[in-house]
Amino acid sequence: MALRDPLLDETAGVASRSRRSRGRSPAPAPSAAPLDAAERGRLLAGSHHDPHALLGAHPGPDGVTFRALRPFASGVSVVVGGRVTALRSEGDGLFSGVLARKTLPAYTLRVAYGDDTREVDDPYRFVPALGELDLHLIHEGRHEQLWQALGARVMEHQGTAGTRFTVWAPNAEGVRVAGEFNHWDGTAFPMRSLGASGVWELFLPEVGEGARYKFEIATRHGTRLLKIDPMARRTETPPATSSVVTVDRYEWGDQEWLARRAETPVHRAPFSVYEVHLPSWRPGLTYRDLAEQLPAYVKDLGFTHVELMPVAEHPFGGSWGYQVTGFYAPTARLGSPDDFKHLIDALHRAGIGVIMDWVPAHFPKDDWALARYDGFPLYEPGDERRAEHPDWGTYEFDLGRTEVRNFLVANAVYWCEEFHIDGLRVDAVASMLYLDYSREDGQWECNAHGGRADLAAVAFLQEMNATLYRRVPGVVTIAEESTDWGGVTRPTDSGGLGFGLKWNMGWMHDSLVYMSKDPVHRKYHHNEMTFSMVYAYSENYVLPISHDEVVHGKQALVSKMPGDWWQRRANHRAYLGFMWAHPGKQLLFMGQEFAQGGEWSAEHGPEWWLTDPSYEAEPDHRGVRDLVRDLNDRYHRTPALWQRDTDPGGFRWVAVDAGDDNVLAFLRFDDEGVPLLSVSHFSPAVRHDYRLDVGEDVPAWQEVLNTDAPAYGGGGVVSPDPVKPEEGRLRLTLPPLATVWLRPA
Numbered sequence: 001m002a003l004r005d006p007l008l009d010e011t012a013g014v015a016s017r018s019r020r021s022r023g024r025s026p027a028p029a030p031s032a033a034p035l036d037a038a039e040r041g042r043l044l045a046g047s048h049h050d051p052h053a054l055l056g057a058h059p060g061p062d063g064v065t066f067r068a069l070r071p072f073a074s075g076v077s078v079v080v081g082g083r084v085t086a087l088r089s090e091g092d093g094l095f096s097g098v099l100a101r102k103t104l105p106a107y108t109l110r111v112a113y114g115d116d117t118r119e120v121d122d123p124y125r126f127v128p129a130l131g132e133l134d135l136h137l138i139h140e141g142r143h144e145q146l147w148q149a150l151g152a153r154v155m156e157h158q159g160t161a162g163t164r165f166t167v168w169a170p171n172a173e174g175v176r177v178a179g180e181f182n183h184w185d186g187t188a189f190p191m192r193s194l195g196a197s198g199v200w201e202l203f204l205p206e207v208g209e210g211a212r213y214k215f216e217i218a219t220r221h222g223t224r225l226l227k228i229d230p231m232a233r234r235t236e237t238p239p240a241t242s243s244v245v246t247v248d249r250y251e252w253g254d255q256e257w258l259a260r261r262a263e264t265p266v267h268r269a270p271f272s273v274y275e276v277h278l279p280s281w282r283p284g285l286t287y288r289d290l291a292e293q294l295p296a297y298v299k300d301l302g303f304t305h306v307e308l309m310p311v312a313e314h315p316f317g318g319s320w321g322y323q324v325t326g327f328y329a330p331t332a333r334l335g336s337p338d339d340f341k342h343l344i345d346a347l348h349r350a351g352i353g354v355i356m357d358w359v360p361a362h363f364p365k366d367d368w369a370l371a372r373y374d375g376f377p378l379y380e381p382g383d384e385r386r387a388e389h390p391d392w393g394t395y396e397f398d399l400g401r402t403e404v405r406n407f408l409v410a411n412a413v414y415w416c417e418e419f420h421i422d423g424l425r426v427d428a429v430a431s432m433l434y435l436d437y438s439r440e441d442g443q444w445e446c447n448a449h450g451g452r453a454d455l456a457a458v459a460f461l462q463e464m465n466a467t468l469y470r471r472v473p474g475v476v477t478i479a480e481e482s483t484d485w486g487g488v489t490r491p492t493d494s495g496g497l498g499f500g501l502k503w504n505m506g507w508m509h510d511s512l513v514y515m516s517k518d519p520v521h522r523k524y525h526h527n528e529m530t531f532s533m534v535y536a537y538s539e540n541y542v543l544p545i546s547h548d549e550v551v552h553g554k555q556a557l558v559s560k561m562p563g564d565w566w567q568r569r570a571n572h573r574a575y576l577g578f579m580w581a582h583p584g585k586q587l588l589f590m591g592q593e594f595a596q597g598g599e600w601s602a603e604h605g606p607e608w609w610l611t612d613p614s615y616e617a618e619p620d621h622r623g624v625r626d627l628v629r630d631l632n633d634r635y636h637r638t639p640a641l642w643q644r645d646t647d648p649g650g651f652r653w654v655a656v657d658a659g660d661d662n663v664l665a666f667l668r669f670d671d672e673g674v675p676l677l678s679v680s681h682f683s684p685a686v687r688h689d690y691r692l693d694v695g696e697d698v699p700a701w702q703e704v705l706n707t708d709a710p711a712y713g714g715g716g717v718v719s720p721d722p723v724k725p726e727e728g729r730l731r732l733t734l735p736p737l738a739t740v741w742l743r744p745a
Contacts, residue, residue, distance in 0.1 A: 029097025049172035051190035056124030121205035141402025146410035151231030170198025171375035179213030219375025254348035262474030271585040280605035287339035295350035302632025305353040400456035423476035465498030526659030542583035570737035573707035577739025581678035623713030639670035700745035708735035
């Protein structure tokens with residue numbers, strides 16, 4: 001069977017021009033001067049920095065020398081103005097000859113494999129398809145749209161359609177493009193090094209959308225590595241690992257959403273988040289399937305945003321996306337990049353913002369991915385003590401290297417600009433900030449000032465936040481930061497890290513400790529529920545009940561609660577009422593909105609069968625979901641609960657020291673001073689005639705939400721009529737294990 005020309009494989013997203021050779025063979029061209037032996041050896045070994053200097057067409061005193069590298073070809077001819085001239089074989093797949101011409105002509109190559117002859121463009125006739133400004137910005141680490149310069153980009157270059165391949169590999173001896181279009185043999189496609197930038201480039205005519213590829217890297221150690229494209233914008237579906245040439249064809253319909261996204265700063269707007277693991281929310285659904293179901297579900301429950309656990313490509317599904325290999329590619333498990341855009345568009349058109357988990361702290365060690373990318377530490381630090389993340393067996397990024405920092409800053413911009421993501425929740429910030437994070441003495445060194453702070457990480461986070469907020473109006477960044485690092489949400493121009501919001505891990509931990517206790521013991525842990533207000537205004541906070549709290553033996557939220565099934569659900573409802581009223585934004589992980597009892601499983605997802613009307617206990621779970629819907633509804637319609645989240649004047653304790661009664665009561669105020677009173681009673685007894693000093697400013701109070709309402713599965717201890725204070729004191733009947741909200745009647 002005749003071999004196909006690798007450049008023109010129709011199965012690889014490539015146009016094909018082929019013809020059978022007929023008649024006599026063309027007369028051969030005069031012989032070209034042989035290549036220097038060392039140059040020839042480097043070219044054939046894939047370790048030449050400038051193959052374009054040897055291949056292609058080059059003028060000389062005797063005419064124009066043509067040289068082509070076509071392994072396995074039985075013959076190569078050059079076609080100029082319709083005239084075909086055979087090149088002479090130099091062995092090892094090299095063909096050359098001299099044409100008596102004074103100037104470089106337009107030409108093509110005819111490559112024969114037995115009886116099959118293909119006419120192709122020569123990749124080595126093209127000037128670099130990457131500009132000097134791009135190279136300068138890459139070298140300086142300031143290319144904010146790096147994905148437009150590096151990676152695989154379909155384009156027209158010098159009047160010819162094809163794909164430009166570019167990759168940063170500064171330590172490589174040579175780089176070649178290997179793909180299905182050349183049967184994964186990169187011998188014929190060595191790339192050229194573009195000066196001191198560390199970037200390698202090759203334009204391949206007629207290679208197009210859908211082609212699978214990798215980079216074959218010759219290292220200084222004499223080894224060869226087959227690596228993915230770090231900038232690939234599409235990948236194969238795992239466990240396959242190839243990068244895929246892609247073209248953006250999506251037409252957005254969310255212009256109205258983007259136009260009003262920046263109208264109100266996020267810390268002064270309602271912000272309640274439904275956290276989702278897309279592959280398991282409804283197992284088996286694609287991005288486009290999800291676009292039909294997820295927006296409607298989230299809108300019905302009234303959440304303002306969804307937060308997607310990492311969607312960037314990752315080889316191991318069990319990592320839930322937190323061990324990323326394809327930082328610029330949404331996971332192919334659920335569809336194409338355009339399919340993912342369709343999902344985001346659908347959420348926006350439903351009025352729902354999209355937050356995405358982003359993982360710049362580390363990456364896995366897979367030998368086909370970023371690790372030791374060009375044979376040396378490149379994306380990771382060279383110091384072994386700093387290279388490996390001690391908790392996860394992964395590599396940390398070398399944030400002190402400008403090109404690596406640029407790779408990540410541009411990645412943050414990429415998701416927000418190209419995919420219209422509304423915000424990034426940045427994973428594992430604490431592990432980035434401290435040199436001694438999870439390290440023992442002798443495993444780390446102090447910074448230049450003798451401290452523990454990783455100054456390179458601080459600079460990176462500041463640059464990322466400043467760049468993103470400058471470029472993308474209305475975006476928000478959220479730090480998962482679990483320590484008392486100061487200024488996480490302080491602006492960068494004031495010395496802070498520049499995040500918009502920070503997860504309040506302290507509130508989450510303390511409040512869950514309190515809720516896990518039997519009510520008779522809660523008075524000894526009362527401070528666990530009040531301590532958060534000591535620091536509530538030191539940062540702009542999100543109150544997270546996330547996936548991390550409902551896996552690995554930590555139990556689902558309702559299962560953390562003490563008592564029988566009725567009491568656990570009552571505790572669950574009361575806790576959510578307290579959470580939605582507390583200063584800060586809210587985040588709730590999927591499945592907790594209907595009080596599933598089992599821990600989350602990434603294989604099976606939420607226990608949707610609990611909400612099936614045919615299940616006899618379905619009303620118990622429906623009641624909790626109805627409460628979540630009403631919490632979000634009242635929250636939206638009550639500016640006191642979000643307008644002054646970062647203003648201490650928007651909060652006042654009413655009952656802070658009622659630990660013996662298991663009662664917490666406080667007022668929230670909006671910009672006009674209109675209050676909302678939240679009273680949480682974490683005891684299973686009914687308390688009659690309970691007195692709260694609310695002052696005389698409000699003549700009467702009306703109950704607007706009660707988690708003990710029968711509709712939610714409660715006991716029905718409610719107060720439908722307005723309640724008037726007497727000498728500034730409000731007398732209430734407190735339902736058992738419940739939170740009550742009241743507003744001026």
